[in-house]
Amino acid sequence: MGNRPRWESWWQTAKSVALALLLAGLVRSFLVQPFWIPSGSMKETLLVGDFLFVNKFAYGWSRFSCPFALCPIEGRLWGAMPERGDIVVFRHPRNGDDYIKRLIGLPGDRVQMRDGLLFLNDRMVARREAGSYREIYAPQGPGGAMPRCRNHPRPGGICLKDRAIETLPNGVSYPVLNLSDLGFADTTTTFTVPPGHVFVMGDNRDNSLDSRYALARGGVGFVPVENLIGRADRVIFSSAGSSLLAVWTWRFDRLFHALH
Known part of the structure; x- marks a missing residue:
């Protein structure tokens, strides 16, 4: 007792x-899923070390909404199509990893790159030059990767990339970064997005494996709508260091930073 x-x-x-x-x-x-930014493919919109929550009810739910794709859902439940310009998290169609990119093309859209310029449905997407993006040439994040630059700085020096602002037909504007217009994916064939799929690209154009790379190792190709996990709306906090415990490396200016 x-x-x-x-x-x-x-x-x-x-x-x-x-x-x-x-x-x-x-x-x-x-409802939401935490997501840690491991690479620089979405700079300057997203930085290595950004931590955010993904809005999982933005597009409804699919089997990929649950960990290990265990949700017993066929297709999408209460599904809603994303909009051009959304920052989407999705399950990679082949390797099963979660990726984050910007949605550029919807089903039926024709997408092409010509000398580093984006064309959507045979019209060049509005673009204006916006100077240079500057960052320190130093290891970034837990992986310690060095940023890619159009110049050749020494460690601790200033890494430069060309910067422009693109505006999609629906009015969504965002910055894109560029190293040169001579890369493999700077001039492409015309991609026609098939039904039930979307076309995604990274804002850091020369440092992103995305829908332009259909067959390359790590390339994404067209993303099935079913693979969409959710929309990224806001950075919760951000760390420039290799550990969250290193408070002195936190980027306090990115606390609750809204994404566009």
């Missing part, structure tokens, strides 16, 4: 923990 209160306490604790885990699983599956 004397041990009963202790067992009751343990039982209550176990039920509370189980309920908390269940609620956390439901939230992650159907």
Whole structure:
């Protein structure tokens, strides 16, 4: 009899923990998903070390909404099509990793790059030059990757990229970065987006494996709408260092930073 209160306490604790885990699983599956930016493919919009939550109800739910694609859903539940310019997180069609890119083309759109310029449905996307993007030439994030530059700085020097502002036909504007107009994906064939798919690109054009690379290792190709996990709307916090515990490397100017 004397041990009963202790067992009751343990039982209550176990039920509370189980309920908390269940609620956390439901939230992650159907509402938001944390996402850590591991690479510079979306600079300057997203930086290595940005941490954000993905809005999972923006486009409805598919089997990829659950961890390990375990949701018993065929197609999309309460699905809604994304818009051009959305920053989308999706399950890579081949390697199963979660990627983040900007949505450029919807089903039926024709997408092409010509000498580094983006054409959508045979019209050049509005673009204006906007100077240079500058960052320190130093290791970034837990992987310690060095940024790519159009100049040749020494460690600790200034890394430069050409910068422009693109504006899609629906009015969404965003910065794009460029190293040169002579890269493999700076001039492409015309991609016609098939039904049930979208076309995505990174804002850091010469440092992004995306829909322009259909067959290359790590290339994305067309992304099935079913593979969309959600939309990225806001950076929660950001760290320029190799660990979240290094508070002195946090980018306080990016706390709750809205994405466009």
